Amino acid sequence: MQKQDIKMVVIGGSAGSLPVVMSLLEALPETFSFTVVIVIHRSKNVLSEMDKLLSHIRNVPNVHEPDDKEPILAHRVYLAPQNYHLLIETNKTFSLDYSEPISFSRPSIDVTFESVAQVYAQQTVGILLSGANTDGTKGVSEVIRHGGIGIVQDPNTAEYPVMPHAALLQNQAALCLPTSHITTFLKQLNDNI
């Protein structure tokens, strides 16, 4: 579908997105060569084992919550840590930020998408999934504005359509795809590289 050299796939989701994230990870080919960063809203001070939950997926290396200043590697899946914003520096390391929540969210999907777009530009795919708020709308715009590919889960297939719906309203250039097509897209992505 696309002939861009994709180095970074960033996935954002809120309520109802976890099963979709899991099916996307399952669809990743064993030899995928890009980096995957996942931002999912979750409550801030309850011990979360989402990283372990996502690590039980076959073919995918362990999902890892990065430390501050950790270098970003290819063929890895990273999960934004609870209660921080996840940013990317131009030297391709992660940096964490504990500033105010944005749209009631920390981690904020907008913040990570924007930061990824600034560093990876047209090498970025941003995928926004189910959710009950409007985080991610601006993030998808930023991905597209920097030449990357913006994908939004078809609201008709989302458990909570508010978030994908809001993003599509503001982003005519975003691809609106049902989950099955997003997985196909990810598989093809790898073939093209």
Added chain:
Amino acid sequence: MVVKIGMDTEYRLTEVELEEIIQLILQKYGYDFRNYARTSLTRRIARCMNIANLKTLYELKYNLINESSFFTWFLETLTVNVTEMFRDPLFYKDLREKVLPALASYPIIKIWHAGCATGEEVFSMSILLHEAGLLNRAKLYATDLNPANLERARKGIISMEQIKDYTLNYIQSGGKNDFSTYYTAHYQSAIIRKEFRSNILFAQHNLAVDQVFNEFQLICCRNVMIYFNRELQNHVFRLFYNSLSPKGYLAIGIKESLLFTDVKEQFESVSAAARIYRRKN
């Protein structure tokens, strides 16, 4: 349902523009942001400009050069002052179980909270020390770059909105008392009771430029160095090493790491999950 879409048009400085602003602030006001992490600093400046309704680099420069009261506000708004009581309850649990019993052997316990913001973490520490029967022997030093933070911290005011979260955190940290005995509720805010503040000295200290000022058995600096680049992180870790007594403890944020620093060989791990370390000798 009314859904407000946050499509704001924040001005984002380019790397060159950011360097200009950093130099301007350094030369005119003496605050050194050269070794701050760039992405987060750029976001913070955009946030300041958005709140002040400044649309261009020129407007920002004009205000910084000509209005010293603008700079006072800018500095307060630029730095991240977000904090919580008993954030990461398991960290406080490890402090109770692994660190405080060792500190009990000192006749005077000196603790430094570096980058204390509005004081919520140092108040939490004071409560832990009280529950361990050590508060009367403890001297807490809480420092921050931002004078407005210190002013608020000295008053002991915490947000009433967050009391429910703080209470849950406190219980998860192993707290056995009624958390409401530690503060007085006062309309929209709560005030930490004076007996849990009287051992705390609040003072201005800039980790980027200021020196060692005492020797401590425990230093807490959680989620402060995430705003620094590696070079400044290394500088601050050396400052902490030199400010700790032999076998003194260092606590950093649970997503911060000694792994990427020069001092990693000089510390041993006390709690890997809570990121508590101990100076080797």
